[in-house]
Amino acid sequence: VTPSGIITLSSDFGLSDPYVAMMKGVILSINPSAVLIDLAHMIKAGSVSQAAALIHETFVFYPAGTVHLVVVDPGVGSGRRPLAVQAGGHFFVGPDNGLFWPVIERDPEASLVHLRESRFFLPDVSRTFHGREIFAPVAAHLSMGVALERMGTKIDDPVRLSLPELRVTGDTLTGQIVRVDNFGNLVTNITAGQLWLFLGSGPFRIVVGNFEILKISGTYADGEQGEPLALINSSNVLEIAVNLGRASEYIGVRDEEIVGTPVRVIRA
Amino acid sequence: VTPSGIITLSSDFGLSDPYVAMMKGVILSINPSAVLIDLAHMIKAGSVSQAAALIHETFVFYPAGTVHLVVVDPGVGSGRRPLAVQAGGHFFVGPDNGLFWPVIERDPEASLVHLRESRFFLPDVSRTFHGREIFAPVAAHLSMGVALERMGTKIDDPVRLSLPELRVTGDTLTGQIVRVDNFGNLVTNITAGQLWLFLGSGPFRIVVGNFEILKISGTYADGEQGEPLALINSSNVLEIAVNLGRASEYIGVRDEEIVGTPVRVIRA
């Protein structure tokens, strides 16, 4: 894979602290012509599953050979391994805590390297900020064409991520809400493929919180204003929305409990 | 107009979702040397008028030939047309919902194209995310010099934006607060030109919420700490501020109701 020269950055560092800017400085000090793109820094602190979903959903839109630096690293300084991955035609750098499992899982050719070659790190590695001292410099070197294999030891036992799975009992397929987006739309873990395979062509209802929805709409502007609707979103999963409203405010579930709320698809 | 190679991005996508990063990936996959600049992504969900004002206020500071991608698109997937505009020496891409009206209105030479040539789009166009599938790729192609006319059909009936207008009754000019900035300053829709034309050189008072202000100050640091003041801001409109304080907290109007609050300029 030839590097594209682009490095995306994702973290749970937020936008008030200097940590992201430090990583960018480190990268530009090694590769002054790297193109840096912020993917997301508002990931919930320590939420490996949220970060894993975001990067998996987004990386395919980037040119092959892009380096994706992801620092959601609650175990920094403990035993967890620093990791670089080549998979799906892209590079991924971050802690070995499940972040890249959805990407690795889908590419039988994925190569994984436990980062051990300290000449590709900053000279002083603290125990509290590997994003700056290990992952950013490694990302910079990968973006310049240094081969993954030179950076450490091959491994084949990455930490896996256990994501919530779908359950089928009788005529009911049960998934859950995994994310609320900026518009209050409720993103589920039920893909279009799973949905249609389960439903076939008969009638059905979708029950989530106090919503009961009887069809799949084409877009947000379908239906009456304020009415709940279900659609297949642009990432190809079932999403619950309200036309010109925030579904998260109408669903009748407390904000903190929306993620995880069951979504039941019932064959009529 | 020769493209500058710069693309600005504005949206109501916020900073937690992957949508902006997806659009950037799409652009860089088409034009790897595009320079991407975030203009604003914290626009109120669906607020076409806020986005229109921001882009109109800001685009002039960019080099001629810059492409401005603006995705505030509550009607995505319904009948509204996808649009590209060349006006004021710049390019604008987004839904035809009024976003670019303030720019179009001021340039009698503006060209408008209803985007129809799907070879400039992503191969699969969903009904829910035209920002990624139509507007981002079109912006990328424009930044590489593809002529606007090749991308669709010329139109001359864009959706207009109806913005709040000023009213003059007797000795009173009435405008309103259109935006609260990060410092709590209250931006009005009364331009410096309109203000001086109305006032001439006589005495006056400005009444807004529980403020009564008797002069135009030169800068925020004029006057006593905590005192309300009026000034002509850097975008050349009347702004209400409080020296070393947040005007929005002193004005005596509830936060949700500040935008829209009447601003009365009264000749004494």
Next chain:
Amino acid sequence: VTPSGIITLSSDFGLSDPYVAMMKGVILSINPSAVLIDLAHMIKAGSVSQAAALIHETFVFYPAGTVHLVVVDPGVGSGRRPLAVQAGGHFFVGPDNGLFWPVIERDPEASLVHLRESRFFLPDVSRTFHGREIFAPVAAHLSMGVALERMGTKIDDPVRLSLPELRVTGDTLTGQIVRVDNFGNLVTNITAGQLWLFLGSGPFRIVVGNFEILKISGTYADGEQGEPLALINSSNVLEIAVNLGRASEYIGVRDEEIVGTPVRVIRA
């Protein structure tokens, strides 16, 4: 110092207003190949000390010759001088209000210039937005190699920043919390050097809010979940944290009062 072509931007403008995007447009209109990196725009409105600490902590990670544009400028339009500084191998541009004092203080060779040559400014300078009209264009010109000295008059009396100092009384060293980071960690103003010089090798306790901590840990993952711990952070200062928790929520001090809370290190 040869310019690196990189310009970092810091401000208290937040992410909803167009002010940052305007500054970027001005820079790119002068130097189209400048590389623009956001350092931080969520600095508390008017907080010169917060901005000064952030920039001082971060600039060293950038290549020599980088220009750091910092606009936290509560006195804009009043008498305060516009300033450009060359120090520590980097350039700094912003108001003369103490922002760059920590950088200047550490470099006896620092050159400071009161910006007066209006040919390096935008043609019209308002009294309310020098970030756009003076500092952004000056940063752009510096990034293209225009010599600092050509931009104004040398000065040697910059405004100093008075930062909270440490106090030693008997067996107690007292500092304070200066920042709460995105993880709820409490950053103090006690450097590792000062701590070890004071403590030597004997036993001690650290008292802050309702925490009492008896040792320095190596990383956040040390100790029991929910237990307060002290460590030397990646910027080499004493930091108070809670393993897998937000120290700011456990310390027993109201949010608004955490910054400034005394941190006492007591020799046992």
